[in-house]
Amino acid sequence: AQRVTQPEKLLSVFKGAPVELKCNYSYSGSPELFWYVQYSRQRLQLLLRHISRESIKGFTADLNKGETSFHLKKPFAQEEDSAMYYCALKGLRSGGSNYKLTFGKGTLLTVNP
Amino acid sequence: GAVVSQHPSWVICKSGTSVKIECRSLDFQATTMFWYRQFPKQSLMLMATSNEGSKATYEQGVEKDKFLINHASLTLSTLTVTSAHPEDSSFYICSAPSLTSGSSNEQFFGPGTRLTVL
Numbered sequence: 001a002q003r004v005t006q007p008e009k010l011l012s013v014f015k016g017a018p019v020e021l022k023c024n025y026s027y028s029g030s031p032e033l034f035w036y037v038q039y040s041r042q043r044l045q046l047l048l049r050h051i052s053r054e055s056i057k058g059f060t061a062d063l064n065k066g067e068t069s070f071h072l073k074k075p076f077a078q079e080e081d082s083a084m085y086y087c088a089l090k091g092l093r094s095g096g097s098n099y100k101l102t103f104g105k106g107t108l109l110t111v112n113p
Numbered sequence: 114g115a116v117v118s119q120h121p122s123w124v125i126c127k128s129g130t131s132v133k134i135e136c137r138s139l140d141f142q143a144t145t146m147f148w149y150r151q152f153p154k155q156s157l158m159l160m161a162t163s164n165e166g167s168k169a170t171y172e173q174g175v176e177k178d179k180f181l182i183n184h185a186s187l188t189l190s191t192l193t194v195t196s197a198h199p200e201d202s203s204f205y206i207c208s209a210p211s212l213t214s215g216s217s218n219e220q221f222f223g224p225g226t227r228l229t230v231l
Contacts, residue, residue: 043206043222043223043224043225044157044206044208044222045222046219046220049219086156086157093162093170098145098162098164098170100147100159100162100172101147101159101208101220102159103156103157103158104156105155105156106155106156
């Protein structure tokens with residue numbers, strides 16, 4: 001079974017402060033992890049994926065297999081970063097060849113002025 | 114990037130009626146589409162995987178006779194909520210993978226459909 005845990009439902013920081021959104025996963029195979037973001041009144045969209053090792057909008061995330069974590073970080077938060085953030089794991093469906101995305105429950109980030 | 118649309122964006126229906134929700138990939142073909150359900154302030158729960166030309170694959174606990182999925186073409190999947198009840202009221206979201214550079218298909222999400230059953 002695959003599971004994604006985001007321990008914080010809500011996270012509030014001030015503009016310019018560092019931010020870290022936590023994500024832990026459980027998966028028996030080789031994981032492929034993503035961060036999705038949903039801004040107010042908009043659809044879910046991909047923020048970044050671990051295989052790309054890229055920085056998007058100042059956000060980075062490193063896969064730590066030892067700690068089974070994929071925390072999202074940004075050194076200086078901006079007000080426009082306020083959104084719902086979902087960590088997701090792509091893995092094979094049990095008993096099949098298809099894959100599926102399993103989402104964490106999400107963290108609502110609020111960046112205050 | 115690729116665009117996925119859903120229709121309708123919201124629907125209100127009476128208990129006992131059936132409601133059809135469409136999911137379209139506008140500028141790419143998708144042999145697979147995913148249907149999710151999202152309760153208020155909660156995560157997306159995968160309901161089923163829609164496969165073009167074959168039966169949908171349902172997640173455990175999802176009634177296939179209640180949530181009928183038809184993947185009629187490479188750009189269209191439909192979800193029909195049959196004999197809807199108030200507890201079916203939710204936000205239904207579809208997604209489709211599109212090939213992007215690199216080894217991983219990126220999932221593109223529709224805007225969602227808000228279903229309210231009275």
